[in-house]
Amino acid sequence: xxxxxxxxxxxxxxxxxxxxxxxxxxxxxxxxxxxxxxxxxxxxxxxxxxxxxxxxxxxxxxxxxxxxxxxxxxxxxxxxxxxxxxxxxxxxxxxxxxxxxxxxxxxxxxxxxxxxxxxxxxxxxxxxxxxxxxxxxxxxxxxxxxxxxxxxxxxxxxxxxxxxxxxxxxxxxxxxxxxxxxxxxxxxxxxxxxxxxxxxxxxxxxxxxxxxxxxxxxxxxxxxxxxxxxxxxxxxxxxxxxxxxxxxxxxxx
Amino acid sequence: xxxxxxxxxxxxxxxxxxxxxxxxxxxxxxxxxxxxxxxxxxxxxxxxxxxxxxxxxxxxxxxxxxxxxxxxxxxxxxxxxxxxxxxxxxxxxxxxxxxxxxxxxxxxxxxxxxxxxxxxxxxxxxxxxxxxxxxxxxxxxxxxxxxxxxxxxxxxxxxxxxxxxxxxxxxxxxxxxxxxxxxxxxxxxxxxxxxxxxxxxxxxxxxxxxxxxxxxxxxxxxxxxxxxxxxxxxxxxxxxxxxxxxxxxxxxxxxxxxxxxxxxxxxxxxxxxxxxxxxxxxxxxxxxxxxxxxxxxxxxxxxxxxxxxxxxxxxxxxxxxxxxxxxxxxxxxxxxxxxxxxxxxxxxxxxxx
Numbered sequence: 247x248x249x250x251x252x253x254x255x256x257x258x259x260x261x262x263x264x265x266x267x268x269x270x271x272x273x274x275x276x277x278x279x280x281x282x283x284x285x286x287x288x289x290x291x292x293x294x295x296x297x298x299x300x301x302x303x304x305x306x307x308x309x310x311x312x313x314x315x316x317x318x319x320x321x322x323x324x325x326x327x328x329x330x331x332x333x334x335x336x337x338x339x340x341x342x343x344x345x346x347x348x349x350x351x352x353x354x355x356x357x358x359x360x361x362x363x364x365x366x367x368x369x370x371x372x373x374x375x376x377x378x379x380x381x382x383x384x385x386x387x388x389x390x391x392x393x394x395x396x397x398x399x400x401x402x403x404x405x406x407x408x409x410x411x412x413x414x415x416x417x418x419x420x421x422x423x424x425x426x427x428x429x430x431x432x433x434x435x436x437x438x439x440x441x442x443x444x445x446x447x448x449x450x451x452x453x454x455x456x457x458x459x460x461x462x463x464x465x466x467x468x469x470x471x472x473x474x475x476x477x478x479x480x481x482x483x484x485x486x487x488x489x490x491x492x493x494x495x496x497x498x499x
Numbered sequence: 500x501x502x503x504x505x506x507x508x509x510x511x512x513x514x515x516x517x518x519x520x521x522x523x524x525x526x527x528x529x530x531x532x533x534x535x536x537x538x539x540x541x542x543x544x545x546x547x548x549x550x551x552x553x554x555x556x557x558x559x560x561x562x563x564x565x566x567x568x569x570x571x572x573x574x575x576x577x578x579x580x581x582x583x584x585x586x587x588x589x590x591x592x593x594x595x596x597x598x599x600x601x602x603x604x605x606x607x608x609x610x611x612x613x614x615x616x617x618x619x620x621x622x623x624x625x626x627x628x629x630x631x632x633x634x635x636x637x638x639x640x641x642x643x644x645x646x647x648x649x650x651x652x653x654x655x656x657x658x659x660x661x662x663x664x665x666x667x668x669x670x671x672x673x674x675x676x677x678x679x680x681x682x683x684x685x686x687x688x689x690x691x692x693x694x695x696x697x698x699x700x701x702x703x704x705x706x707x708x709x710x711x712x713x714x715x716x717x718x719x720x721x722x723x724x725x726x727x728x729x730x731x732x733x734x735x736x737x738x739x740x741x742x743x744x745x746x747x748x749x750x751x752x753x754x755x756x757x758x759x760x761x762x763x764x765x766x767x768x769x770x771x772x773x774x775x776x777x778x779x780x781x782x783x784x785x786x787x788x789x790x791x792x793x794x795x796x797x798x799x800x801x802x803x804x805x806x807x808x809x810x811x812x813x814x815x816x817x818x819x820x821x822x823x824x825x826x827x828x829x830x831x832x833x834x835x836x837x838x839x840x841x842x843x844x845x846x847x848x849x850x851x852x
Contacts, residue, residue, distance in 0.1 A: 324729040339727045341720035343787035344713075352717050353728030355710050365711040365731070365738075390847055397840050400847035 254279050254314055254418050254450045255300070255331075261308035262295055269295040271474040272309070277419060277450040282441060284465035284482065285454045286494055291471040293454055297421055300452075301333040302326030313418060327354075330417035336424050338408040342397040346389060347378035349396055350411045377414065385410050385440055402433025409440050413449070420444055421452045426460065438464055462487055472496055524843050531836050535781040535796050535829070542800065546807040553810055556686040560679065564757065566802030567691035568593075568750045569772050570795055574702055575625075575746030576773040577794035578739045579640070581719045583786030584632075586740065587644040588624060589747045590769030591651035594762065596620040596751035598655045600672075601665035601761030610669035617755070618748040624651055625744020629737035640740070648770065655763035665761040676756015691753045698749060702742075703791050715739060719787030775822060776801055779829045785837075800825070 253276035262270040270292050277283050287293045298304045300311060302323040311318050313329055320326045326333070340349055351374045357367035379392060387406040389399065396404055405425055412420045422441065426434040441464060444451050455461060461468055462482045470478040470493040478493040480486055530537075547554045572589050579586045596617040603616040628647055632640045659665060668676075675694060679687035706712035714735045717725045725732050750769075755761050780797030782789025801822060808818045 323727055327729070335727065337723075339721070339724035341717050341724060341787070343716055343720035348713065348716075352713065353725070353730045355713060357710050365709070365714065365735075367710050368708050369710060369713060398843045398847070400844050403847060 252315065253277060255452075256312040256315075257296070257300065257309065258312065259309040260296060260299060260306050260311075262292075262299060262304060263307055269474055270299070270306075270309075273471065273474070273476050274309075275469050275476065275479075277452055279418075279450050280445055280448050281466045282445050282451045282453055282464050284461045284468040285452055285471070286461065286468055286490065287471035288494055290473075291494075292474040293471050294423070296471070297333070297423060297452070297454060300326070300419075301331055301421055327415060330415075331419045331421065332412035332416035333421040334405075334408045334412050334423065334425060336427065338404055340396050340404055340408055343395055345393050345395055346382065346407050346410075347375045347392070349407060350374065350378040350381070350414055354415070381410055381414050382407075385413065385443060387440070400433065402429050402436055405429060405433070405437050406440055409437065409444070413444055413447070416449055419450045419452060421454075423454045424456070425453070426455065426457060434460075458487055458491065461490070470494055524839055524846070528836065528839050528843070531832055531839070532781070534832055535779060535793065535800070538825075539796055539800050539803070542803055542807070546803065546810075550807070550810045553807060558806070558810070560687050560689055562799075562802050562806050563692045564677075564689040565806065566798050567689065567695050568754050569769070569776055569801060570695050570798035571698055571753065572743075572746050572750040572769060573773040573776040573794040573798045574698055574791065575739075575743030576770075577777045577782060577789065577791065578702070578706070578715060579743045580774070580777050580782060580784065581715050581786060581789060582736055582739050583719050583722070584640040584736070584739070585644065585774065586625075586628060586743045587641065587770045588628060588647040588651055589743060589750075589773060590766035590771075591648045591655065592621055592624040592744055592747040593751045593754065593766035593769060594764065595624065595651040595655040595658075596748050597755040597761035597765050598658050598665065598763050599761075600751060600755055601667070602658060604667055604669060604761075608669060610671035613669050614672060614752050617751040618745060621744040621746070621748025621751060622741050623744065625741040625747070626737070628744065629740030632740065633733045633736050652763070659761075659763040663762055663764055664758075666759065668755050668759045668761075672752060672756040673759050674756070676753045677759070691757065694749065694753060698746065699791060699795065706791065711735070711738070716787055721787075772801060773798075775826050778833075779822075779825050781829065781832070783833050783836075784830065785833070 255277040257273065257275050260270045260273045273292065273296055285293045285296070295304065299306050300320070302320045302325050305321055311320060318329050320329060341352060344352060356370040356373050357364070358370060359367065382389065387403070387410055389403055396407060399407070409422065409425065425437050425441070429437065438460060441451060441453065453465060462484060465482050468480060468482045468490060469476060470490065472494065480489065482490060552558060572593065576586055576589060599620045600613045600617040603613050607613070624647055628640065628644050631637065631643045635643070637643055675690050678690045680690055680693070681687050706715065714725070714730050717728070717730055718732050718735050722732060754765055776797030777789070777794050778784055778797065779800055780793030780795065782793040804821055805818050808821065
């Protein structure tokens with residue numbers, strides 16, 4: 247693929263301050279389609295801040311974000327989603343009282359007629375159900391019951407629903423913030439398979455995790471942050487695993 | 500709900516026990532979801548056996564008329580509770596609306612203007628609730644609606660200048676609130692019943708078929724996520740308080756029409772009746788769970804209990820005690836439901852293989 251050579255996301259010299267705290271000190275990174283980029287760092291290293299800047303929760307003080315080579319103005323989460331960036335937050339942002347399909351489209355329901363204000367339009371339930379069902383089937387997510395509220399589903403199933411929702415709308419990048427942190431072994435495995443599938447479908451995946459096994463297994467590239475700076479970028483493997491850990495904690499390798 | 504597993508069913512024999520447990524759980528959840536309706540049916544049958552007069556067409560008409568106000572206001576309360584809120588001001592709001600309506604009637608005979616005045620009063624108080632709650636960044640609507648309860652009741656007493664009843668309502672309003680329509684000469688249906696039915700139909704469509712309704716459930720289910728998903732949470736909240744106020748205004752039309760008067764004393768403790776109706780009916784006090792049917796079942800249950808105990812000549816205080824006990828039962832059922840759902844989640848995780 248020649249298109250794979252051009253990064254879909256470029257962050258250049260990102261600077262972010264929260265009062266006295268200098269959270270990002272000139273971080274740059276690139277993400278490519280069909281690639282899993284692991285974003286590593288200890289707590290407070292700045293990875294969450296960086297992700298929040300890309301997904302529109304914060305905006306950068308200095309530096310720029312390019313999408314497909316063009317400067318993108320991402321001032322709020324809605325703008326980020328509109329630009330094709332989907333984020334799966336740690337708390338999943340799922341509605342327990344809604345079904346998977348309702349969760350998929352919550353806040354961007356398919357509705358008609360278009361001349362009415364959004365809130366007063368009528369739901370196109372059938373189209374949303376069909377689309378959600380086909381995505382869930384495609385991603386091989388196993389759910390106990392398609393039209394039961396999410397409250398009745400396990401942690402792994404919920405995580406899978408959140409990831410699947412992101413894939414419906416992501417046209418460029420899927421960001422996953424510690425997707426396996428709260429899961430058991432078997433459920434983690436399912437989610438990792440799902441991430442691999444997202445990559446296979448040509449998405450750029452940015453994965454935040456503390457689990458080195460997962461990084462080595464899944465990530466094509468790893469960027470390590472420490473105290474707001476990028477301190478390393480390498481291809482994770484069994485051989486470099488120790489080096490990665492050293493970079494994260496700041497010990498001399 | 501059919502069985503909770505369809506794809507998990509191919510599990511190994513060792514999972515048979517897990518599955519049986521899951522079936523028992525799903526059955527319990529199912530039972531809980533129809534519990535309030537079941538209780539209502541049992542109640543009606545029991546009372547009908549004890550006092551046959553209970554099911555006479557005349558008494559059924561009575562129950563309908565007595566339940567209409569609670570039902571209509573409970574519909575608004577139900578929307579508020581769906582968003583994890585509460586509206587304590589609906590009773591005082593209704594009283595203020597009847598007083599304003601009565602005042603307007605002193606200057607004009609137009610039923611339309613009187614009715615409009617009552618609706619606008621209700622909506623205005625609701626708008627104050629919603630706007631102060633949202634834009635005053637209050638942590639919970641309890642305080643602001645408690646404040647407007649006091650303010651609206653005070654304004655009603657002030658505007659009524661010493662009258663406890665302000666007699667007279669335009670005829671069309673008395674027909675809506677107190678008249679009946681005979682169906683094939685068999686039973687006289689109170690006109691207020693049709694008003695309730697109309698409001699139910701309207702709110703049903705808005706809550707089930709429109710984007711706005713989906714947003715209400717989303718805001719009640721997880722407010723933070725609703726913000727992240729780009730739902731205009733603030734305006735959704737304001738809208739439910741305005742609609743709750745409007746429902747109080749409709750209740751004012753029904754009540755002042757039935758009594759042919761306005762009064763600053765109307766709607767006393769109506770906020771508690773409507774909250775009780777929503778909770779008894781089976782909606783969750785924690786927000787996001789419940790539908791229109793719950794509010795209606797609850798309202799009818801309160802109406803039936805009051806009416807039955809009256810027919811049985813039971814002391815009025817026992818009505819309050821009975822309703823209180825049922826509230827406790829309903830809230831415990833909600834707690835139990837959450838507990839059972841947590842168990843189902845664990846079973847789901849165990850079933851993955």
